Amino acid sequence: MAHRYPRTVLTCLALVAVMLLAACGKERVPSSPLPKSGGSYHSHKAGPSPKATFRPYTVNGVRYYPLKSADGFTQKGRASWYGKPFHGRKTSNGEVYNMYNMTCAHKILPMNTVVRVTNRSNGKSAVLRVNDRGPFVGTRVIDLSYAAAKSLGVIGPGTAPVKVEAIGMAGHPPSRSIAREVAGAPYYIQVGAFTEWGNAEHAREALVRQGFRQSRVRRAEVDGRSFYRVQAGRFDGMDRARRAHALLKSRYPQSFVLRD
Structure with missing residues (x-):
């Protein structure tokens, strides 16, 4: 035999069901997630106040x-x-x-x-x-x-x-x-890094022809491998370096300003 419930009871049951479904649809946030990239771990409770x-x-x-x-x-x-x-x-x-x-x-x-x-x-x-x-x-x-x-x-x-x-x-x-x-350190614009010195020297000469007469090549060792970094310069202040960078970044989109 079917039971009949008052309309108010049925309404309350429907609202409870809707709330439960809504709760199930929310994303659960881990209590202590770790970053995927650097794999760092911070313990703020242990750190100093x-x-x-x-x-x-x-x-x-x-x-x-x-x-x-x-x-x-x-x-x-x-x-x-x-x-x-x-x-x-x-x-x-x-x-x-x-x-x-x-x-x-x-x-x-x-x-x-x-x-x-x-x-x-x-x-x-x-x-x-x-x-x-x-x-x-x-x-x-x-x-x-x-x-x-x-x-x-x-x-x-x-x-x-x-x-x-x-x-x-x-x-x-x-x-x-x-x-x-800091006041005396010159600025340069690194336009690229090459594994062959000859290619780096050609890039430096191209910069000199463009008017950056003090451009240079710097050798660096990374994991036992030599790289030759080509840097346009030199500039005696950040403002001058930024203005020059604005002219160069269309041709060298990966370039950036650095301080010596």
Whole structure:
């Protein structure tokens, strides 16, 4: 015998069914996703709070001792990057991570240290600010934001050999030695890299004919293989380099400005 329910009961049952179906259709977000590209790992709970920037901390059983000063700090090693899985989360110094800002994570540099990171495989460099701790994977020395990794050409390969140089603190002028170095450093525009010196020399001569008389070829070793980088120049300021780059990038779309 069929049971008859009041219309109000049937309406409530229908609403519950609709809500259950809607919930099943939502995408589930992993509780602690890891980035696919750089394979970085950040442990914000273990990292220091803004009030304890220099206090030692432990991650995965390893004790880290942040430096009290970054003066003269340089380091070579491998860089990775981290993006969407951490976008919007808090960094180790309490800020909200924005993958489109030029920031980075380092295990021991003081928070707000300004560093120049140079990709040793392509010569690209960028100035970044430390606002996070990491990477805690293998022997990697620095973790780049998405924007920083893109500017340095690290997005595709996921990691790259880099040189890290501390050049100051955010909100403070750089030291006198660094200020002299930056003020006197010339700029160049790298237009290409060749495996044959003869091809690189032909490209340099073409630049000279275009009026870039101080263009040069620089040899570099990457994973035991020689590359010859052709660089147009020289330019005594970023503004002059950018104006020249605007003229060259239509012919050399992969070109970029670098500082010597």
